[in-house]
Amino acid sequence: xxxxxxxxxxxxxxxxxxxxxxxxxxxxxxxxxxxxxxxxxxxxxxxxxxxxxxxxxxxxxxxxxxxxxxxxxxxxxxxxxxxxxxxxxxxxxxxxxxxxxxxxxxxxxxxxxxxxxxxxxxxxxxxxxxxxxxxxxxxxxxxxxxxxxxxxxxxxxxxxxxxxxxxxxxxxxxxxxxxxxxxxxxxxxxxxxxxxxxxxxxxxxxxxxxxxxxxxxxxxxxxxxxxxxxxxxxxxxxxxxxxxxxxxxxxxxxxxxxxxxxxxxxxxxxxxxxxxxxxxxxxxxxxx
Amino acid sequence: xxxxxxxxxxxxxxxxxxxxxxxxxxxxxxxxxxxxxxxxxxxxxxxxxxxxxxxxxxxxxxxxxxxxxxxxxxxxxxxxxxxxxxxxxxxxxxxxxxxxxxxxxxxxxxxxxxxxxxxxxxxxxxxxxxxxxxxxxxxxxxxxxxxxxxxxxxxxxxxxxxxxxxxxxxxxxxxxxxxxxxxxxxxxxxxxxxxxxxxxxxxxxxxxxxxxxxxxxxxxxxxxxxxxxxxxxxxxxxxxxxxxxxxxxx
Numbered sequence: 031x032x033x034x035x036x037x038x039x040x041x042x043x044x045x046x047x048x049x050x051x052x053x054x055x056x057x058x059x060x061x062x063x064x065x066x067x068x069x070x071x072x073x074x075x076x077x078x079x080x081x082x083x084x085x086x087x088x089x090x091x092x093x094x095x096x097x098x099x100x101x102x103x104x105x106x107x108x109x110x111x112x113x114x115x116x117x118x119x120x121x122x123x124x125x126x127x128x129x130x131x132x133x134x135x136x137x138x139x140x141x142x143x144x145x146x147x148x149x150x151x152x153x154x155x156x157x158x159x160x161x162x163x164x165x166x167x168x169x170x171x172x173x174x175x176x177x178x179x180x181x182x183x184x185x186x187x188x189x190x191x192x193x194x195x196x197x198x199x200x201x202x203x204x205x206x207x208x209x210x211x212x213x214x215x216x217x218x219x220x221x222x223x224x225x226x227x228x229x230x231x232x233x234x235x236x237x238x239x240x241x242x243x244x245x246x247x248x249x250x251x252x253x254x255x256x257x258x259x260x261x262x263x264x265x266x267x268x269x270x271x272x273x274x275x276x277x278x279x280x281x282x283x284x285x286x287x288x289x290x291x292x293x294x295x296x297x298x299x300x301x302x303x304x305x306x307x308x309x310x311x312x313x314x315x316x317x318x
Numbered sequence: 319x320x321x322x323x324x325x326x327x328x329x330x331x332x333x334x335x336x337x338x339x340x341x342x343x344x345x346x347x348x349x350x351x352x353x354x355x356x357x358x359x360x361x362x363x364x365x366x367x368x369x370x371x372x373x374x375x376x377x378x379x380x381x382x383x384x385x386x387x388x389x390x391x392x393x394x395x396x397x398x399x400x401x402x403x404x405x406x407x408x409x410x411x412x413x414x415x416x417x418x419x420x421x422x423x424x425x426x427x428x429x430x431x432x433x434x435x436x437x438x439x440x441x442x443x444x445x446x447x448x449x450x451x452x453x454x455x456x457x458x459x460x461x462x463x464x465x466x467x468x469x470x471x472x473x474x475x476x477x478x479x480x481x482x483x484x485x486x487x488x489x490x491x492x493x494x495x496x497x498x499x500x501x502x503x504x505x506x507x508x509x510x511x512x513x514x515x516x517x518x519x520x521x522x523x524x525x526x527x528x529x530x531x532x533x534x535x536x537x538x539x540x541x542x543x544x545x546x547x548x549x550x551x552x553x554x555x556x557x558x559x560x561x562x563x564x565x566x567x568x
Contacts, residue, residue, distance in 0.1 A: 268483075273483075307521075318349055
């Protein structure tokens with residue numbers, strides 16, 4: 031036991047090995063009630079992939095059901111806003127399905143009846159070329175749910191002839207560098223790609239010792255293991271909420287091979303972005 | 319490493335960081351941009367207003383506040399912290415006038431605010447103020463001043479500076495476009511402040527608030543119409559400059 035600065039007592043980690051024995055005893059002491067609670071929790075945290083029209087669960091994974099040559103995934107509200115304003119406004123995109131999940135980060139407390147408007151992970155395909163898929167994921171997918179998400183979306187035996195592009199944001203204070211963060215030109219882009227991705231990246235590669243976290247890391251690792259060409263564009267920014275400067279920092283990605291053919295109306299995109307900003311502004315008076 | 323040294327303000331990390339102060343500087347970046355410019359005969363404060371909710375009274379959402387007749391300040395960061403600092407500064411201005419029978423100098427009140435902020439970086443159980451301030455005004459000697467303070471309690475004089483979100487972009491714009499000669503003209507100083515804000519403002523001129531102090535004159539807040547006029551003039555000048563450029567290349 032150790033006392034901290036504030037006088038609280040914390041259990042110091044013990045290397046004597048007696049802790050393991052205690053854990054085993056605890057597991058034996060688990061009651062049927064505990065097991066039931068555990069089962070309910072697992073059910074609550076299940077990731078469900080639903081078809082658009084019928085709202086029924088898909089029996090197979092999304093990419094096993096639909097052929098896919100290009101998969102663009104936006105994770106986080108700025109990346110989602112970028113795809114909405116710059117990619118989705120040129121061409122007709124049809125919603126194919128959505129992934130519903132609940133974890134402690136969700137704003138709603140009801141895990142059972144998440145309404146369609148709260149679908150956090152929506153999948154679209156381009157009507158003129160149905161093998162081009164897009165995913166808008168604006169919710170947080172917890173560590174224990176990432177594997178389920180990957181299984182339900184990619185499946186256990188994915189086809190290798192597709193290319194995956196992931197867009198996401200991270201706060202600039204996570205960027206490890208010998209320079210001071212005040213001198214960094216925030217926001218800025220960095221890329222990380224799998225071994226099979228042969229095209230050039232639209233920005234510099236992510237330097238060591240920086241790492242990628244959460245769902246983008248899970249998707250990239252999955253693609254590396256299954257030898258799928260994939261690239262992650264990571265935008266380091268000092269504004270994590272919806273911000274037009276952060277969204278526009280993704281613009282170099284529009285020159286990449288996977289997105290070039292999908293983008294047509296850039297001036298219109300800035301208008302759409304402005305509209306998104308005004309509709310999404312959460313009234314908070316904490317900061318002025 | 320950071321997580322073990324960032325809970326108490328009075329704890330230094332092994333490499334000499336005071337993490338709470340650095341985190342307070344991050345809080346400042348969450349506030350909207352404020353820009354300050356010191357001209358020869360004028361000081362200008364421009365801010366990017368936060369959009370007001372439909373039912374909210376706009377007058378109560380202010381980023382530019384007068385501390386005395388000849389000094390005013392703009393802040394970026396935590397609204398409540400700013401209110402406390404402004405109240406203390408206002409009381410100090412009047413107390414100084416009553417005691418010494420002279421109005422405060424801009425440097426004096428800036429030092430007061432900075433000292434107050436520093437105290438909170440060295441106190442047990444308190445956190446630093448999460449605001450940066452731009453303080454402008456004219457002293458009795460008629461010289462215009464612009465100071466900037468930050469959560470650590472430092473203060474410096476500037477010719478032009480910006481704080482809040484996208485401050486770096488605005489500062490770079492100011493570095494490129496600020497010239498002492500141009501600042502001899504009051505209208506150029508005003509235009510520079512508006513142009514700097516337009517670089518980063520989310521909805522253009524509608525969300526800009528501007529205040530100026532001229533020598534021996536009280537604080538003047540620009541109305542929305544006046545700002546619109548300035549913005550239209552700036553856009554005209556931009557168009558003309560672009561036409562000239564295209565003529566040259568042809």
